[in-house]
Amino acid sequence: MTTTATDLTLAPLRPDDAEAASALAERVWRAYDVAHHRPVRPEATAEEVAESVEGFARHAGREPEGAHAAWDDGRLVGVALARRRERLWGLSLLIVDPDAQGRGVGARLLEAALAGGADAELAMIVSSEDPRAMARYRLAGFELHPTLKATGRLAEEARAPVDGARDGDAGDLGWIDELGRSLRGARYGPDLAELAERARLVVVERGGARGWAFVREAGVVQAGATDPATARAVLRAALAATAPSEHDIAVGEEARVRLLSAAQGWAVDVAIAAGLRLSPGPPLCLRGVAPPTPYLPHGLVF
Numbered sequence: 001m002t003t004t005a006t007d008l009t010l011a012p013l014r015p016d017d018a019e020a021a022s023a024l025a026e027r028v029w030r031a032y033d034v035a036h037h038r039p040v041r042p043e044a045t046a047e048e049v050a051e052s053v054e055g056f057a058r059h060a061g062r063e064p065e066g067a068h069a070a071w072d073d074g075r076l077v078g079v080a081l082a083r084r085r086e087r088l089w090g091l092s093l094l095i096v097d098p099d100a101q102g103r104g105v106g107a108r109l110l111e112a113a114l115a116g117g118a119d120a121e122l123a124m125i126v127s128s129e130d131p132r133a134m135a136r137y138r139l140a141g142f143e144l145h146p147t148l149k150a151t152g153r154l155a156e157e158a159r160a161p162v163d164g165a166r167d168g169d170a171g172d173l174g175w176i177d178e179l180g181r182s183l184r185g186a187r188y189g190p191d192l193a194e195l196a197e198r199a200r201l202v203v204v205e206r207g208g209a210r211g212w213a214f215v216r217e218a219g220v221v222q223a224g225a226t227d228p229a230t231a232r233a234v235l236r237a238a239l240a241a242t243a244p245s246e247h248d249i250a251v252g253e254e255a256r257v258r259l260l261s262a263a264q265g266w267a268v269d270v271a272i273a274a275g276l277r278l279s280p281g282p283p284l285c286l287r288g289v290a291p292p293t294p295y296l297p298h299g300l301v302f
């Protein structure tokens, strides 16, 4: 089937569309792996599908002004999800069905999503490595900050305990919300508690200095701290807490940390010392803000 942008209907994504959206995401990311010569991810387990459907339904229900769907003749061909947190607007997801890509669907969805954040002072998008995505974000006026990612197998000594490190809990989310606000310019609202449901929270406290990181399987998926020395410590503790899945091990990514822009030299140093390999990653796309530091944003909640 051929989709031209003119056949499209754009509408808010509704919680009832969550299953179709989740199935679309699965198709898009599998095609993405093939197009980018990556090992194709294993088929999602029933549990992962349920989590993904719940995520779409929750977003559509809670942020109706930031949930957009593109339909072609009754078929869901694209989704954009955005969130507004105080003065920060961010794009969490932009996907177009592989059969409908390159024909302006992504442009229309992004335009609709951006309209919801037109009055936001700060804007952030963690791009994929799709050149069409990067082009779209630049065309929308974002600064593209190149980043590295660090992946591989941790050196033996990188599992050593870190002074002042411990597992975090719900009692830590308040100060993380405050500290995150001073780093990136906005609170997280409900996002931190949701992140804590799905990822392990690692915290470092040394006197008044504090830092946190969320870890999910092989990935350190968010980190921030009051200062670079504490950020280094919390990243070391987070890398030591990684627990790779079988797929992570099969593709040689037993530990992973992303979004190392030039502003995060502290994290590059930790990654090198931990024995990880640096390679080019996707750009961090920002408007109205320099890269927060010491900070590694989460791909969906920033």
Ligand SMILES: CC(C)(COP(=O)(O)OP(=O)(O)OC[C@H]1O[C@@H](n2cnc3c(N)ncnc32)[C@H](O)[C@@H]1OP(=O)(O)O)[C@@H](O)C(=O)NCCC(=O)NCCS
Residues within 6 Å of the ligand: 028, 032, 093, 094, 095, 096, 097, 100, 101, 102, 103, 104, 105, 106, 107, 108, 126, 127, 128, 129, 130, 131, 132, 133, 135, 136, 139
């Ligand atoms: C990225 C994505 C959402 C874009 O949607 P799309 O409908 O395919 O894109 P569009 O047709 O609206 O626009 C693509 C733009 O990129 C440009 N483009 C196409 N191929 C390109 C290339 N190889 N390099 C640079 N720019 C390119 C096109 O010129 C077009 O710009 P124009 O409309 O000003 O001419 C879609 O391709 C997709 O789902 N990709 C996989 C998932 C993904 O990476 N999502 C981004 C998450 S951050």
